[in-house]
Every structure is written in C-alpha cells, then in structure tokens.
Amino acid sequence: MSLVSLRLQKEIKMDTPAVDSQRVDRNRPLIRISDFDFSYGDKQALFDINMDIAEHKVTAFIGPSGCGKSTLLRCLNRMNDLIESARINRGKVEVNGVDIYDERVDATELRKRIGMVFQKSNPFPKSIYENVIYGLRIQGIKKKSQLDETVERCLKGAALWEEVKDRLDTSGLSLSGGQQQRLCIARAMAVGPEVLLMDEPCSALDPVATAKIEELIHELKNDYTIVIVTHNMQQAARVSDQTAFFYMGNLIEMNATDQIFMSPDKEQTEAYISGRFG
Amino acid sequence: MERYFHEELEAVRSHLMEMGERAVESANLALRALEQRDLDIADSVIEGDDIIDAIETRIDEEVARYISLRAPVAKDLRLLFVAVKASHDLERVGDEATSIAKRTKKILASNETYRGLGRVPDMCELAISMLKEALLSFIQEEEDIAHQIIRRDKEVDALNRENFKEFVELMKDDPSKVDVYAEMIFISKSFERIADHAKNISEEVYFLLTSQSLKQVIKEETKS
Ligand SMILES: Nc1ncnc2c1ncn2[C@@H]1O[C@H](COP(=O)(O)OP(=O)(O)OP(=O)(O)O)[C@@H](O)[C@H]1O
Ligand SMILES: [Mg+2]
Numbered sequence: 001m002s003l004v005s006l007r008l009q010k011e012i013k014m015d016t017p018a019v020d021s022q023r024v025d026r027n028r029p030l031i032r033i034s035d036f037d038f039s040y041g042d043k044q045a046l047f048d049i050n051m052d053i054a055e056h057k058v059t060a061f062i063g064p065s066g067c068g069k070s071t072l073l074r075c076l077n078r079m080n081d082l083i084e085s086a087r088i089n090r091g092k093v094e095v096n097g098v099d100i101y102d103e104r105v106d107a108t109e110l111r112k113r114i115g116m117v118f119q120k121s122n123p124f125p126k127s128i129y130e131n132v133i134y135g136l137r138i139q140g141i142k143k144k145s146q147l148d149e150t151v152e153r154c155l156k157g158a159a160l161w162e163e164v165k166d167r168l169d170t171s172g173l174s175l176s177g178g179q180q181q182r183l184c185i186a187r188a189m190a191v192g193p194e195v196l197l198m199d200e201p202c203s204a205l206d207p208v209a210t211a212k213i214e215e216l217i218h219e220l221k222n223d224y225t226i227v228i229v230t231h232n233m234q235q236a237a238r239v240s241d242q243t244a245f246f247y248m249g250n251l252i253e254m255n256a257t258d259q260i261f262m263s264p265d266k267e268q269t270e271a272y273i274s275g276r277f278g
Numbered sequence: 279m280e281r282y283f284h285e286e287l288e289a290v291r292s293h294l295m296e297m298g299e300r301a302v303e304s305a306n307l308a309l310r311a312l313e314q315r316d317l318d319i320a321d322s323v324i325e326g327d328d329i330i331d332a333i334e335t336r337i338d339e340e341v342a343r344y345i346s347l348r349a350p351v352a353k354d355l356r357l358l359f360v361a362v363k364a365s366h367d368l369e370r371v372g373d374e375a376t377s378i379a380k381r382t383k384k385i386l387a388s389n390e391t392y393r394g395l396g397r398v399p400d401m402c403e404l405a406i407s408m409l410k411e412a413l414l415s416f417i418q419e420e421e422d423i424a425h426q427i428i429r430r431d432k433e434v435d436a437l438n439r440e441n442f443k444e445f446v447e448l449m450k451d452d453p454s455k456v457d458v459y460a461e462m463i464f465i466s467k468s469f470e471r472i473a474d475h476a477k478n479i480s481e482e483v484y485f486l487l488t489s490q491s492l493k494q495v496i497k498e499e500t501k502s
Binding site for chain 2: 211237257258261262
C-alpha cells in the first residue's frame, strides 16, 4: 500500500468503502479523476473530466492558454482550496482510491504527499540548505544527521548536488534560474512526496537548463509519479509517457504520448500539435 | 550533453547495421547457391528475405517515432533520412538476392548443363565489396571510403555488359539452352543492381557525413 493511502487512512476509518475497493482493484491507477466539473464562481473552468494517471509515469497536460491545465493540476493536491471562488460542482479525484476531497482528508497532509513545483522558481531568501529542509523544519524535525542526509539525498536526486555541495550556506537566490528550479524540485522531494506536480517548470529556462530538468524528470519517474503542464509540445513529446490535450475546459484526448504525437484520434488534437490551431 | 533519448538513435543505427550484414550475407549465399548448384542454400536466401523486410519496417517505425517525438536537427536528422533511404536500398539488395536464388532454382530444376558463369562471380565479389565498404564508411564515419566506391560501379557495369554479350553468344551456339542463359542474364543484371544500391548507400552516407551531394562533388572534381 502506498504512502499516500497510508497517510490518508489515518484520517479515514479503515472500514470505509474506499479502503475495501483498494483491496479488490489491483490495477487501479494512482490518480483517478471522474466526472469532474469545476468552477471559479459562476465561470466553469473544467467540464466532465475523466482521467487515469498511472503510477511511475510522466503525464503531460497540453493545450492552449486558459484551457484549464493549471486548474486541473491544482485540483490534484487541493491547491484550489486556497482560492475563495473555487467550487467542485460534480465528480471526484481519488488518490489510491481515497477521495481527496473527503472532509476527513487533511489537505496539508495531502500536499506533503503530492508536491508541487511552479513555473517561476521560488526559492526562499534563505540558504540552499535551509531551502531544501524547509518542509522538515515546519514539521519540527531538528536532528542534524537527518537534515544533512535529506539535503544530500534530495540535492543529488534533483541533480544539483555536484554544483552546490561546497556552498550549501549561500543563498538560494544566488543560483541561476535552472539551478533554482532544481532547488525547488529538491525542496519538493524533501517532504517525501509520491507525486510531483509541475506547472511549466521550464518556461523561464534556457535550452540547456531545460534539458537538465527534462533529464531529471526522466530519472525521477523511477521514484515518483509526475504530472507536468507544458506549453512546449516538444517537451511533452520528449518527457512524457501519456499526454492529455485540453481545450476550453474539456479533456479532448488522452493517450500514450507516441500515439498522440504520431496519430492522434481527434482532429482538434492534430490541429493543435501541428500548429494549425485557430 | 547526451540525452536519454539519444539511445534511440543508436538503436536505429544498429538496426541499419544488422540489416546491412544480412543483405551482404544473402548476396553471398545467392552466389554460392549458383556456383555450388545447391538448392538448400537458395532456399535459405529466399527465407532470409522476410527478416530483412521486417528490419526495414522496424527502422521506418523508429524513424517516424523519433521525428515525431524528438524534434531532431542537423546530423541527427540526416541520420534518420539516411536510415530510411539506406534501409530501402538494403531491402532491395535482399530482393535481388532472392530473385537470384529463385532463378538459380529454376536453372537447377531444368537439369540443363551450362558452360560457366561468365563474369558473374567477379561481379558478385565486386558488388559485395562495394556494399561492405559502404557499410564500413557508415560505421567508421569516413566519407573518403564512400567517395571511392562510386568509381567501382563503372567496373560492375562493364562486367555486366560483358556477361550479356557472352550469354547471348552462348544462346546462339546452343538454342536449346536459351532459357538457362536468359536466367543468367537476369542474374547478372541483379548483381549489377546490387552494386547500384551499394553506390546509393555510399552517396547517402556521404550526405550524412558532409551534408553534401556526392554526385555534385564528383561533378565539380571532374570539371577542375
Ligand atoms: N484564480 C482564478 N479565479 C478565477 N478564474 C480563474 C482563476 N484561475 C484561472 N481562472 C480561469 O480558469 C480558466 C482556466 O485557467 P488555467 O489557469 O487553468 O488555464 P491554463 O490552461 O493553465 O492556461 P495557461 O496555459 O495560460 O497557464 C481560465 O479561463 C482562467 O481565466
Ligand atoms: Mg497554467
């Protein structure tokens, strides 16, 4: 049983149906979104989304600006809870069979399991070391050996260790854009998530830094399930195993990335990926 | 910086090599079947052709996938074009070897005796050495090897013309053997085509390595 469900089940009693069905359905995807409608106030942003996200795969969300990619991504770890007008009108998001919007689920706990890396890297104005262990500090962990171990492991995991190991006490803000983005990935990794959500993680980076992040994503999928929003279709093609194409709040098509880029089922998908949109 | 997907280019490269080795092998066996009057060898050439065809299909798929997903440019992109073109040439080499093997079987089935094979063995040897060197220029990335192959194609053409004359004479001498010598003429033509494909491959490799047209380069050289 995965960490996510273990943690969540502290909140949900063991005899709930969700837990029973977990025993039955072994092929269930890590994340399942069903019949999902979402609005900001009166404005509906997502329409009847149905999607399975497989474990240890990279799933890319693509589509024109405003189609709802970031909205859906934020729904996966309840980041939208923080937006006043946000409403789920219908449907659910399950992680390992647990409805994450169940009132017994602790959203903070959920966000530890499902980490997020943003478009604009946002290191805190603290040392590299403190940036990585920020989440652990909040949890009140003080043991030096554990903190040291986490810093080394996560910086290595984020392919940044070699570049910064001799200056861990310099400010995170002194790093280059690409290094900052990897620092943010290391910070997200430090709290031991199972899923990493990335919203356009390379949009502010040059091709070399982008290539490094893409290599990292390729490595990370051994240990994490990754969902990435990207405007760069070539990036989706390069890094992802599955691709979902959205248009105006609808999921138009989702399939294996090869399939989407070589022979998509829907005309709209084909028009978008071949640059013939609109 | 090497990217994880560059391995996929290596796979294309190694499938092309495998295809090349099989094509050389089947041209070799086709000659052996003819020289040794061996039906089993002829059959093995015909059977082996399916594998060569399958590798071509596989290369086409790999190339289409790489172009769709990896946005290749420059030499990577040229490699993919060359892989498609050269694998097509190699597939044709396989077809010619198969056709030689089938004609050999016909000759053997007719139970006719015949006088020699003309210059067919020499042609075969030359064509195969061209093919091997075209592949070598690809593996070693040496455009000079590719450049040299082109001239040898003329020798093969000359041998084919010699064969044609000789087999026509033999037909005239003994009209009862027209069928056998007609097959010989086709066989000779097949080896000549194998050399043509070797020439094509060397041009393709030259383009891969220099992004220039070898035909054009040779034209310029003969001008000056
Ligand atoms: N906080 C918010 N309040 C109100 N409406 C919002 C909010 N965030 C997004 N929207 C609206 O929801 C729709 C989907 O927006 P979203 O940010 O999910 O799109 P996106 O696909 O991520 O676009 P982009 O590619 O530009 O990032 C848009 O019409 C947007 O205006
Ligand atoms: Mg967005």
